[in-house]
Amino acid sequence: MTDTHHRAPAVTERESAVKTMTMAGAINAGLRAAMERDPKVLLMGEDIGQLGGVFRVTDGLHKDFGGDRVMDTPLAESGIVGTAIGMAMRGYTSVIEIQFDGFIFPAFNQITTQLAKMHYRSGGRLTLPLVIRVPFAGGIGAVEHHSESIEALFAHTAGLRICSPATPQDAFDMIQQSIASPDPVMFLEPKARYWDKGDVDTDAVRTRLDAAAATADIGRARVARPGTDVTVIAYGPTVRTALQAADVASGEGTSVEVVDLRSVSPLDIPTVVRSAKRTGRVVVVHEAPTAHGVGAELAARIGEEAFFHLKAPVLRVGGFHTPYPAAKFEHDYLPSLDRVLDAVDRVMTH
Amino acid sequence: MEATGPLSDEGLVQLLDVDGTRVADPDWEPYAAHLTPDALRLAWRLMTITRAFDAEATSLQRQGELGLWVSCLGQEAAQIGSGTAVREPDYVFPSYREHGVALTRDIDLPQMLTLFRGLEHGSWDPVAHSFHLYTLVIGAHSLHATGYAMAMDRDGLVASGSPDKDGAVICYFGDGATSQGDVNEALVFASVNNAPIVFFVQNNQFAISEPTTRQSRVPLAQRADGFGIPRVRVDGNDVIAVHAVTQWALRHARAGQGPVLIEAFTYRMASHTTSDDATRYRTRADEEKWRQRDPIERLKKHLDALGELPQEFRDAVTAETKALGKRTRETVKSWERPALLTMFDHVYAEPHQQVESERAWFDRYQQSFLDEGSHA
Numbered sequence: 058m059t060d061t062h063h064r065a066p067a068v069t070e071r072e073s074a075v076k077t078m079t080m081a082g083a084i085n086a087g088l089r090a091a092m093e094r095d096p097k098v099l100l101m102g103e104d105i106g107q108l109g110g111v112f113r114v115t116d117g118l119h120k121d122f123g124g125d126r127v128m129d130t131p132l133a134e135s136g137i138v139g140t141a142i143g144m145a146m147r148g149y150t151s152v153i154e155i156q157f158d159g160f161i162f163p164a165f166n167q168i169t170t171q172l173a174k175m176h177y178r179s180g181g182r183l184t185l186p187l188v189i190r191v192p193f194a195g196g197i198g199a200v201e202h203h204s205e206s207i208e209a210l211f212a213h214t215a216g217l218r219i220c221s222p223a224t225p226q227d228a229f230d231m232i233q234q235s236i237a238s239p240d241p242v243m244f245l246e247p248k249a250r251y252w253d254k255g256d257v258d259t260d261a262v263r264t265r266l267d268a269a270a271a272t273a274d275i276g277r278a279r280v281a282r283p284g285t286d287v288t289v290i291a292y293g294p295t296v297r298t299a300l301q302a303a304d305v306a307s308g309e310g311t312s313v314e315v316v317d318l319r320s321v322s323p324l325d326i327p328t329v330v331r332s333a334k335r336t337g338r339v340v341v342v343h344e345a346p347t348a349h350g351v352g353a354e355l356a357a358r359i360g361e362e363a364f365f366h367l368k369a370p371v372l373r374v375g376g377f378h379t380p381y382p383a384a385k386f387e388h389d390y391l392p393s394l395d396r397v398l399d400a401v402d403r404v405m406t407h
Numbered sequence: 408m409e410a411t412g413p414l415s416d417e418g419l420v421q422l423l424d425v426d427g428t429r430v431a432d433p434d435w436e437p438y439a440a441h442l443t444p445d446a447l448r449l450a451w452r453l454m455t456i457t458r459a460f461d462a463e464a465t466s467l468q469r470q471g472e473l474g475l476w477v478s479c480l481g482q483e484a485a486q487i488g489s490g491t492a493v494r495e496p497d498y499v500f501p502s503y504r505e506h507g508v509a510l511t512r513d514i515d516l517p518q519m520l521t522l523f524r525g526l527e528h529g530s531w532d533p534v535a536h537s538f539h540l541y542t543l544v545i546g547a548h549s550l551h552a553t554g555y556a557m558a559m560d561r562d563g564l565v566a567s568g569s570p571d572k573d574g575a576v577i578c579y580f581g582d583g584a585t586s587q588g589d590v591n592e593a594l595v596f597a598s599v600n601n602a603p604i605v606f607f608v609q610n611n612q613f614a615i616s617e618p619t620t621r622q623s624r625v626p627l628a629q630r631a632d633g634f635g636i637p638r639v640r641v642d643g644n645d646v647i648a649v650h651a652v653t654q655w656a657l658r659h660a661r662a663g664q665g666p667v668l669i670e671a672f673t674y675r676m677a678s679h680t681t682s683d684d685a686t687r688y689r690t691r692a693d694e695e696k697w698r699q700r701d702p703i704e705r706l707k708k709h710l711d712a713l714g715e716l717p718q719e720f721r722d723a724v725t726a727e728t729k730a731l732g733k734r735t736r737e738t739v740k741s742w743e744r745p746a747l748l749t750m751f752d753h754v755y756a757e758p759h760q761q762v763e764s765e766r767a768w769f770d771r772y773q774q775s776f777l778d779e780g781s782h783a
């Protein structure tokens with residue numbers, strides 16, 4: 058495994074393949090590419106057809122691929138996941154859109170007792186290459202159930218891979234690689250970052266779409282910014298916050314390394330531990346509640362594998378042990394730049 | 408309108424036609440007979456207030472004062488017609504679009520906007536109003552409603568021998584919700600337990616962008632047959648018919664005869680919410696067709712023809728809606744966000760160590776900024 062993302066610096070003669078895209082646009086382009094490549098890739102979800110999804114991530118796909126491949130389903134999440142499992146048994150790869158994080162729970166049973174376990178129960182005879190796309194996490198001022206970070210609830214279930222892109226490039230690559238992976242993948246899209254723009258090289262992923270490479274890549278972390286004093290680990294929506302914190306901290310003489318986890322299951326422990334050993338100080342930032350969360354798992358693993366390198370305890374910055382609060386409270390509930398900097402300060406002065 | 412299927416007018420009960428003329432229907436007449444001109448004026452007034460409030464909330468959202476608004480434009484007859492059939496000790500489980508029903512439960516309409524302004528998740532005391540909180544997870548509340556009805560039955564509030572004291576539950580949900588497992592399980596539980604509950608489906612023809620044909624091949628009311636539950640399909644833009652069928656259904660449930668499913672066939676005139684854009688999936692012509700079937704206009708024509716909507720009454724209602732609009736604007740703009748620490752309140756009924764330690768940490772954290780400020 059490498060520290061950085063697999064992609065080497067863009068090959069110069071492919072300059073024309075680099076386009077500026079939003080994250081939503083990059084996922085759309087990735088879905089389109091996967092559907093063009095394989096006629097057995099289907100999209101299923103609520104309002105993903107003519108409407109293009111409530112975030113317009115599937116915009117235009119219904120028009121170009123038709124209702125048989127971009128299916129507006131009945132309003133029933135358990136039904137969507139359950140029927141997609143059956144279709145997968147005949148070779149169809151469904152990419153499901155769950156409209157919002159808080160509405161995945163009617164499908165919790167199908168995902169955790171069926172989808173996650175079928176490969177195991179069948180002794181490897183059945184593979185279910187489904188992808189469940191979920192616009193997740195908060196920051197958009199929404200009403201209840203539209204801002205939740207659900208990753209830990211699913212990460213506790215063996216059999217599911219869980220990843221989350223933080224940039225348009227990763228969104229474009231990782232959605233295609235998630236589709237290419239024979240395992241079920243939960244693809245968590247940081248909805249507050251849908252309209253963030255970035256350069257996307259649309260060629261690079263092509264050589265990394267075989268099952269092994271694709272699956273390996275969506276399980277890898279990347280060092281988003283190198284540094285020497287503190288490691289800040291983030292994924293999805295908090296990567297941007299971590300990078301901002303690194304900027305501010307560098308102005309105050311602290312060098313922050315930002316690790317973009319990209320994958321919640323599996324966790325790329327080698328990359329994390331290498332960074333932790335280098336800096337000796339670690340802060341984990343996620344929107345999900347810290348109690349019983351991904352940060353707790355990381356702290357334990359870092360403790361186990363880098364204990365004698367640590368100069369301070371691993372700190373977590375995240376949501377509280379409360380339901381996601383009403384919108385007017387969310388910016389104080391969420392791990393803000395100030396709270397990340399506060400934690401960086403605390404590990405530095407420990 | 409289609410000839411058959413979920414968007415047809417198959418079997419619709421109607422007591423007031425599109426032109427406001429009373430339709431004779433001996434089966435349902437007994438349940439509308441008590442509707443005096445006074446009662447009809449009240450229905451017109453409540454529908455008009457609902458619509459005015461809805462327009463005010465929509466405009467407050469456009470001005471950035473609300474995070475979201477879920478309009479009930481066009482569904483006023485379905486909501487007022489049914490809501491006015493509810494009485495003590497009945498209990499209502501709304502979904503999230505039932506602002507008209509809320510009005511019939513004496514909820515102060517401006518107060519319900521705390522939810523939509525992002526100040527809290529629930530906005531009223533559900534017990535005081537016999538009106539449960541809005542539920543945004545589609546269909547989840549249908550099971551709560553069923554369980555509540557089962558408990559009412561245990562508590563002797565059904566078929567008690569004094570019909571005036573009997574009660575039942577009415578549970579609202581949309582056409583999309585009928586596909587959810589929870590809703591189907593609610594129908595099963597209600598059926599086998601003979602629960603005193605009326606399932607009131609407002610088929611407004613859309614679940615966001617998806618037409619009812621994505622949920623069903625037959626009129627939704629027919630779903631009830633497989634569960635052994637009696638059903639009625641009613642013109643949801645006819646406030647008299649909606650009221651009559653709901654009267655019947657609630658009496659049926661209160662008398663211990665078990666659940667009923669009502670499908671009120673109507674049309675969602677606005678987009679799904681202020682975040683939605685209905686022009687992406689339906690035509691202006693379709694909307695225009697349904698504007699011609701407007702529920703408030705229909706009742707007005709009827710009252711006019713009877714000479715029962717005097718100018719003074721209209722003027723008074725206009726003044727009332729204007730005052731409500733002004734009060735709504737002022738109330739909403741006057742709200743301050745509660746202290747941040749309140750976000751740790753009410754997670755549990757008894758203290759919980761994790762919450763308390765995080766509350767204390769957050770308090771110290773906030774305090775550290777204040778301290779820094781005072782040093783500067």
Ligand SMILES: Cc1ncc(C[n+]2csc(CCOP(=O)(O)OP(=O)(O)O)c2C)c(N)n1
Nearest residue numbers: 160504543544545581582583584613614615
């Ligand atoms: C379990 C669940 N899935 C998805 C959603 C997102 N969503 C909100 S409203 C809606 C459509 C509901 O349609 P319908 O039941 O017909 O009621 P209407 O909004 O038309 O009144 C959807 C899909 C949700 N709130 N809950």
